[in-house]
Amino acid sequence: MRVDISMQRMRTAATAGLRVIVRQLEPLLLAFLIVAVVLLVSGYDVPAVFKSLLGSFVTDFYGMLRWATPMILTGLATAVAFRARVWNIGMDGQLLIGALAGGAFALYVAPLFSPNLGVLVVLIASLTGGALWALPAAILRVRWGVPEIITTILLIEIASLLVSWLVLGPMKGQGALGASMSTDQVDQSMWLRPLKWQEPATVGFYISVAVAIFIGWYLMRSRHGFEISIFGDNRQFASYAGMNNPWIVVRTMLISGALAGLAGGLEVLGSMHRLPSEFAANLGFQGIAVSLVAGNNPFGIILGGVFFGGLKAGGTTLQLQTETPRDVVDIISAIVILVITARVGYQFLGRRQPRLLSRFVRSVQEKEGA
Amino acid sequence: MTTLRVEMHQITKRYGDLTANDGIDLVVEPGTVHAIVGENGAGKSTLMNVLYGMVRPDLGSIDINGERVDLTGPHDAIRRGIGMVHQHFMLVPSLSVAENVIIGSAPTRGGLINRRQAREIVRRVSDEYGLQIDPDDRVGELPVGSQQRVEILKALYRGAELLILDEPTAVLTPQEAVELGRVMRQLTESGKSALFISHKLKEVMAVSDEITVMRRGRVTGRFSAGETDERALARTMVGREVMTTVAKAPAESGATVLEVRDLAANDDRGHQAVRGVSLSLCAGTITGIAGVEGNGQTELIECLAGLRPTLSGEVRLSGVEITGASPRRRRTLGMSHIPEDRLKRGLAPNRSVAENLVATTYRSASFTRFGVIRRAEVRSNAEEAIGRFGIAGRHDQPVAALSGGNMQKVVVARELAQDPDVVLIAQPTRGVDIGAIENIHREIVALRDRGAAVLLVSAELDEVMQLADDLYVMYEGRLVAQLDPTAVHENEIGMHMAGVTPGRSNAESMTGGDRAR
Numbered sequence: 001m002r003v004d005i006s007m008q009r010m011r012t013a014a015t016a017g018l019r020v021i022v023r024q025l026e027p028l029l030l031a032f033l034i035v036a037v038v039l040l041v042s043g044y045d046v047p048a049v050f051k052s053l054l055g056s057f058v059t060d061f062y063g064m065l066r067w068a069t070p071m072i073l074t075g076l077a078t079a080v081a082f083r084a085r086v087w088n089i090g091m092d093g094q095l096l097i098g099a100l101a102g103g104a105f106a107l108y109v110a111p112l113f114s115p116n117l118g119v120l121v122v123l124i125a126s127l128t129g130g131a132l133w134a135l136p137a138a139i140l141r142v143r144w145g146v147p148e149i150i151t152t153i154l155l156i157e158i159a160s161l162l163v164s165w166l167v168l169g170p171m172k173g174q175g176a177l178g179a180s181m182s183t184d185q186v187d188q189s190m191w192l193r194p195l196k197w198q199e200p201a202t203v204g205f206y207i208s209v210a211v212a213i214f215i216g217w218y219l220m221r222s223r224h225g226f227e228i229s230i231f232g233d234n235r236q237f238a239s240y241a242g243m244n245n246p247w248i249v250v251r252t253m254l255i256s257g258a259l260a261g262l263a264g265g266l267e268v269l270g271s272m273h274r275l276p277s278e279f280a281a282n283l284g285f286q287g288i289a290v291s292l293v294a295g296n297n298p299f300g301i302i303l304g305g306v307f308f309g310g311l312k313a314g315g316t317t318l319q320l321q322t323e324t325p326r327d328v329v330d331i332i333s334a335i336v337i338l339v340i341t342a343r344v345g346y347q348f349l350g351r352r353q354p355r356l357l358s359r360f361v362r363s364v365q366e367k368e369g370a
Numbered sequence: 371m372t373t374l375r376v377e378m379h380q381i382t383k384r385y386g387d388l389t390a391n392d393g394i395d396l397v398v399e400p401g402t403v404h405a406i407v408g409e410n411g412a413g414k415s416t417l418m419n420v421l422y423g424m425v426r427p428d429l430g431s432i433d434i435n436g437e438r439v440d441l442t443g444p445h446d447a448i449r450r451g452i453g454m455v456h457q458h459f460m461l462v463p464s465l466s467v468a469e470n471v472i473i474g475s476a477p478t479r480g481g482l483i484n485r486r487q488a489r490e491i492v493r494r495v496s497d498e499y500g501l502q503i504d505p506d507d508r509v510g511e512l513p514v515g516s517q518q519r520v521e522i523l524k525a526l527y528r529g530a531e532l533l534i535l536d537e538p539t540a541v542l543t544p545q546e547a548v549e550l551g552r553v554m555r556q557l558t559e560s561g562k563s564a565l566f567i568s569h570k571l572k573e574v575m576a577v578s579d580e581i582t583v584m585r586r587g588r589v590t591g592r593f594s595a596g597e598t599d600e601r602a603l604a605r606t607m608v609g610r611e612v613m614t615t616v617a618k619a620p621a622e623s624g625a626t627v628l629e630v631r632d633l634a635a636n637d638d639r640g641h642q643a644v645r646g647v648s649l650s651l652c653a654g655t656i657t658g659i660a661g662v663e664g665n666g667q668t669e670l671i672e673c674l675a676g677l678r679p680t681l682s683g684e685v686r687l688s689g690v691e692i693t694g695a696s697p698r699r700r701r702t703l704g705m706s707h708i709p710e711d712r713l714k715r716g717l718a719p720n721r722s723v724a725e726n727l728v729a730t731t732y733r734s735a736s737f738t739r740f741g742v743i744r745r746a747e748v749r750s751n752a753e754e755a756i757g758r759f760g761i762a763g764r765h766d767q768p769v770a771a772l773s774g775g776n777m778q779k780v781v782v783a784r785e786l787a788q789d790p791d792v793v794l795i796a797q798p799t800r801g802v803d804i805g806a807i808e809n810i811h812r813e814i815v816a817l818r819d820r821g822a823a824v825l826l827v828s829a830e831l832d833e834v835m836q837l838a839d840d841l842y843v844m845y846e847g848r849l850v851a852q853l854d855p856t857a858v859h860e861n862e863i864g865m866h867m868a869g870v871t872p873g874r875s876n877a878e879s880m881t882g883g884d885r886a887r
């Protein structure tokens with residue numbers, strides 16, 4: 001009898017888990033499908049494209065982890081904000097300023113410390129830079145009700161201009177590198193150690209994963225995490241319950257910005273080793289897709305980050321092998337975001353969600369129940 | 371004019387896994403008033419919408435005068451003589467009664483609307499059924515009860531022989547409700563019939579010929595009004611014996627806890643909704659505020675709870691001035707609040723029962739240590755509340771998965787947990803099943819007996835009259851009367867609710883915020 005019940009419970013838990021996974025994979029599959037159709041119509045060799053795109057999961061393992069590193073962090077930045085229903089979508093800007101702050105500290109301040117301490121200082125600088133870049137949007141929102149969805153986007157542009165101006169002007173490099181529109185190189189002692197010799201992924205990946213675990217804990221266990229979940233579910237209730245709503249928004253934005261900023265710092269110390277005047281890898285934007293696919297769950301974001309990291313790495317080989325523009329990867333993320341936001345919007349309107357695969361799961365469940 | 375006999379056979383309507391109507395048979399004879407009663411979610415509205423052609427049933431059929439019909443939409447139902455008055459009126463406030471009545475099906479002459487004829491029709495129909503409506507009145511200026519009669523008139527003008535009314539008395543004062551009952555009776559004299567939904571058993575007993583009781587999508591009883599009583603109806607509705615009155619000892623009033631002087635506040639649109647309210651709440655006393663909804667009660671409570679800015683006036687809680695204080699400060703000073711709209715204001719529906727139960731107290735040392743939530747304590751707190759209040763749900767379930775009554779219990783459990791000194795309670799039993807109402811009433815009385823000062827606002831007159839030790843009536847933002855709930859007659863309260871001051875006792879009535887006592 002008791003065994004029966006626990007078996008049944010496990011089975012319901014398992015199907016529930018399956019349902020969640022299927023629900024999350026649906027937009028991805030849909031995105032792949034749409035991209036396949038588009039490529040087909042434009043005359044590309046679709047099987048070859050997908051082979052090379054997905055092949056990198058195996059052939060370019062370290063490339064995958066290299067890109068997963070920032071994407072996990074921008075994914076977390078998204079998750080923290082979105083869980084509070086604070087729409088920070090300017091992670092690209094906060095990442096740039098994080099990279100700028102990190103780069104500046106790496107070049108001018110960190111050499112004063114021992115290398116290890118230097119790295120720490122640089123990373124703290126990039127965290128702070130990202131947070132500060134999110135602050136104006138937070139203040140505009142709580143003080144004057146300006147929607148952060150607009151201000152954070154506008155701040156991307158400003159960040160990008162600021163970085164270009166500084167790197168081409170005051171921070172311009174001296175030697176041969178200077179000619180190629182970037183700062184000087186960061187001292188080699190501060191470069192993050194690669195996971196394997198001559199491979200692109202570094203210990204930065206471990207940092208990302210550790211941060212994801214911490215954020216997961218933070219959201220689920222800390223007092224602020226509790227406030228975020230209540231506030232994100234029902235703002236009116238939060239104020240009724242005596243929560244300080246403006247302060248919740250500000251803190252959430254600061255953490256979100258800091259995470260994106262950290263991604264920038266790791267890019268500088270781990271991959272670029274200098275600050276170029278432009279680097280538009282759309283990492284913030286990809287972070288939105290990562291987080292949405294993971295249902296804004298920090299642990300899921302680790303997987304999501306690795307997956308989109310693999311696609312990104314695949315995009316590079318893709319261009320070489322099949323002459324398909326690597327933008328395909330961005331298109332996939334964009335479609336994923338569209339599909340998921342459409343679905344959330346649908347929910348918001350109180351409609352039933354459109355379902356493809358989940359119908360299959362339900363039929364399995366029904367059979368099981370019968 | 372032909373009379374209408376409507377038969378519904380085996381009507382079944384499913385929404386996903388939920389069966390809102392499960393094989394329902396219903397016959398409405400011409401010349402009768404037929405009431406449908408049942409708890410929330412019993413499927414009453416669904417059944418009515420099927421009959422009005424707004425919802426297509428999955429199974430079942432409808433016969434009108436013996437002829438099988440397939441209603442394709444409301445226009446089809448109207449064409450066949452079925453009219454419906456919705457809870458939210460569909461009237462144009464800036465137009466006159468006559469204009470509203472003829473919208474969409476106006477008498478015309480040479481392509482022009484014939485206003486004179488329209489007015490005459492309205493006057494004639496109004497006289498015929500005693501609706502007391504002047505065709506030239508502007509609809510927006512009419513009280514709710516009259517607007518409802520305009521809706522009825524509109525349906526009659528379009529040839530309704532069977533009139534469906536979905537919870538028509540929910541928005542009315544007691545007098546208006548009686549008046550509506552009279553109108554329904556009058557309809558039956560000319561062979562028309564009325565089919566109305568209500569959960570107020572008293573009025574159901576008073577006006578109907580036939581009563582059909584529904585529970586969980588099925589018919590659980592059919593009665594003739596002469597052969598049954600409220601108690602039997604309640605039992606059939608709920609499925610068990612229900613106490614309808616609250617046992618309550620006389621209040622032992624203590625010191626004044628909350629003092630409100632000349633309070634004023636706006637509604638959401640910026641119109642003044644609270645106009646100089648003064649009152650004092652004493653420990654161990656339930657102070658009730660009766661009134662038709664929309665007379666400033668909501669705004670008054672929100673203002674006292676710190677959720678709405680105060681325009682002027684002063685509020686003191688245990689001697690401390692809290693006029694502009696934040697909700698959090700008020701809570702620390704011993705105030706708690708059971709809001710009228712629990713889903714909008716009182717709960718985070720997608721969060722767990724346990725989280726909702728600590729949402730106002732999570733900052734305290736018992737639930738947080740070093741900025742970290744103590745999950746074991748949160749959970750045991752929930753389990754205790756679930757046991758004490760009989761919440762049908764688990765601590766880790768999202769609140770949205772509970773029924774309305776259980777959601778309300780979550781709110782009540784949380785708000786009463788801290789042994790508050792002052793509790794603001796608005797519409798505590800709205801949308802709550804009869805079976806659960808009894809429990810909530812008992813909790814409110816128990817709260818009073820523990821020495822709390824309770825402010826109770828309810829649109830259910832019976833509820834305030836039963837619970838309150840001290841009773842006010844609110845009308846257009848003012849407390850227009852202070853009454854003794856044990857001595858006053860319902861009719862007198864009803865007059866105050868409608869803004870009419872009963873001629874005789876001036877000692878009891880008041881104007882503005884000046885207390886006469």
Ligand SMILES: Nc1ncnc2c1ncn2[C@@H]1O[C@H](COP(=O)(O)OP(=O)(O)O)[C@@H](O)[C@H]1O
Pocket residue numbers: 385388389390408409410411412413414415416417
């Ligand atoms: N459009 C709908 N979609 C899904 N469920 C519905 C819909 N309309 C009603 N229901 C459900 O059907 C049940 C009966 O609802 P309703 O007929 O409105 O009950 P009542 O009027 O007796 O309170 C409720 O559980 C309600 O949630």
Ligand SMILES: [Mg+2]
Pocket residue numbers: 414415416
């Ligand atoms: Mg209903």
